[in-house]
Amino acid sequence: MPVEVRLPTLLRPAAGGAPSATVDGSTVGEVLHSLEVVHPGLAGQLLTDDGALHRFVNVYLNDDDVRYLDRLDTAVTNGDVLSILPAVAGGAQ
Amino acid sequence: MASRLVLTALQLDEVVAHCLRAFPEEGCGLLAGDPSTGKVLRVFPTANASRSSRVYTVDPRDLLRADRESEAAGMVILGVFHSHTHTDPYPSPTDVDQAPDPGWHYVLVSLRDELASLRSYRIAGGAVTEETVAVEG
Structure with a gap:
């Protein structure tokens, strides 16, 4: 079923500049796999x-x-939105 | 033009106040605004999900909320601020390793001395470059 995947700025070049992609899948893993088929190299990151x-x-x-x-x-079900963001972390250690 | 971060005196106070509130843990938050000018339009104080005086992780839920709210307002996330409670306001090796975006501004607040000090940097490909912080308005 189609799920919208919202991409972070850093990954948009790998998707031709698009801010999101709509792909099929019934689990988060399947959706990411479909994303890789449409935009090779994206899921690898x-x-x-x-x-x-x-x-x-x-x-x-x-x-x-x-x-x-x-x-x-x-x-995931029809109409769900998957958002991808870079984790933001660091510290003095 | 040299890289710079522009924020108001009120926003500067907001950043430092959040870091002081988080003390003795590291405080952190996100800055949203206009990437073409480096002008901050909104400060998003966030929880430190690491709950630590030595490391920080912007709480993932706060990150999603800040991303959505800034996009709805026509802004983008420009960068992140966090405090070092006992060291210089300079990116640590951890900060450099984990810097997610070479386009971001990385603001460091040191609470080591009686007066807080704030600096801003760009971090790209492991290289740290300090930039000007302009307080306007």
């Missing part, structure tokens, strides 16, 4: 070699961080 979500990336299903749901197995 979001996932580790093991296929897990990169720790420097936040993916939200509507208002919720998918890390607090079922991560890549989180189910």
Whole structure:
């Protein structure tokens, strides 16, 4: 089912400059896989070699961080919006 | 033109006040505005999800809210501020490693001394360049 994926500024060049993409999938992982098919190289920046979500990336299903749901197995339904943002972190350590 | 960050005296106070409130933990927040001029139009104080005096993580929910609200207002996130409670207002190796966006302004507030000090930097490809902070209005 179609899901809108909102892309952060940094990833827009990999999507031809578009701020979002609409792709199919029934889980967050499937949606990201579809995104990779449409825009090769994009999902590679979001996932580790093991296929897990990169720790420097936040993916939200509507208002919720998918890390607090079922991560890549989180189910999505028609009309859901997936937002991708870079994690913002640092510190004196 | 050399890179600069422009904010009002009130916004500057808002940034420093949030860092003081977060003390002894590191305080953090996002700055939204106009990327072509570096002018801050809105300060978003955020929770430090790391709850630490040595590291910070902008709370993911606060990040999403700031991103949506700034986009709805026709602004973009320009950068991030955070405090160093016991060290210089200069990006640490952690800050440089984790800097998400070379287009952002990275504002550091040091609370080491009695008077807070604030500096702003660009971080691109591991290189740190200090920029001018202009207080206007």
